[in-house]
Amino acid sequence: MTGGDVVNKLHEFRYLTFDVVGTLIDFEAGITGCLAAIGAETGVVVDGEAALGHYRAARYMPEATLFPDDLARVYGVIAPQLGLPQGEAQAARLRDSAAAWTPFPDSVEALARLGRHARLIAMTNARRWAFTHFAAALGEPFHAGFTPDETGTEKPDPAFFEQVFAFVEAEGGRRDQILHVAQSQYHDIGVSRHLGLANCWIERRHAQPGHGGTIASESFTKPDFHFTSLAALADALEASVTA
Template sequence: MLPSPPPRVLTFDVVGTLIDFETGMLEQLRSTAPSAVRRAGEAALLDAFGRAEHELRSERPELSFTEFLEPAYQRVAAEFALPSAAGEAAALRALIPRWPPFPDAVAALRTLGAHARLVALTNADRWALAHMSAALGEPFDDAVTADDVGVGKPDPAMFVHCLGRLIAVGHHRSEVLHVAQSRYHDIATARELGLRTCWVRRRAGRPGSGATPPPLSPARPDHQVRSLAELADALTPALQEARPS
């Protein structure tokens, strides 16, 4: 079912929804520790990253995703006997500019951006978002990052800060649709704050939640799609009709 009325603002999780960070991380691990990756299995390594993030979010909520990568890697390395030198962990951060967009992301954002305001709401810092935004074709009208707020999602402060910026330019929360693949970081909190949500099921057909921690509550979205292309196809006619002439 489509959101009604159609949103005037689409806020997006970036890492995992628009940027394929699991592929980016696995490519680095395959190059630095191929035998360990084969021994452990890629699915187990991704699950370990998800557990490490959940632990670190509790211990150090101020960390951006970019800052979280190194301590998370060290925890995963200890569990699976991966190379644990500081340079190995730092390499994950250094390669963020090479992480690929999902194949449908650039075209879908271009289509949606022609009819609605697009806002990045991300646990990445400004440095990482600049690279990710460039890879996505610079689609965003505004952005809120973890270093803007001092905490990361799922902390409600991220969403409250974003809503404050939108209200300041004349929008209302009823006009917003938050789009994300993570029920842990995004869907549950957005729903609690009265935002409409769309879950992009990037891992549809695969078990578990990969490198994203599993949700702490049922986190039921208002809408769900299997790809951003599906969302663009579903929303575009209503957005075109609703757009002021």
């Protein structure tokens, strides 16, 4: 955890905005689990970290479309690299697997705790159909949710954030009452700092090398808060209430 006097003020944030995929929902396990299941049917053993590396490269090709619909295209790119069978059925299977992706073990309980002290807002690059499944798996903790279907753009585009700011301000809130919580330096932490938001980096891959399925940021942004789990953020917020 880092950041001067702000460290003692977690309980003062009125809004907590969240990245969802990778911060609350374990998309890496969802993708590698689906690929492994497809491989098992044909006797192919899938190396999870290698698969995530191929996924990351494919996902950020210029022809990429909205997530997770784009997973069908991604499958067509990475299947030959992994020795997996190619076909529309397998591609659709990877895309549709998003509906069953599960939260990290601490997500549901930590969100429930955090929601007692602030309004929780989801900000996800996943399309609305997928977010509906994610929100249900997380226990429907959100005061509001924003997806590319509503915003017309994706993070790290500042325009995505600006629509959330407008929503908060319409409720009488202020930008300085928001803490943005996310695992991706590229999609969230860097741009939130550029926009003047307080931020909290949840370093989900702290015990693993590399970037997994998330694009690497060109530079590291030191966050205001830094935890390796969402539960640790909830602990810190509760401690700040009683400090």
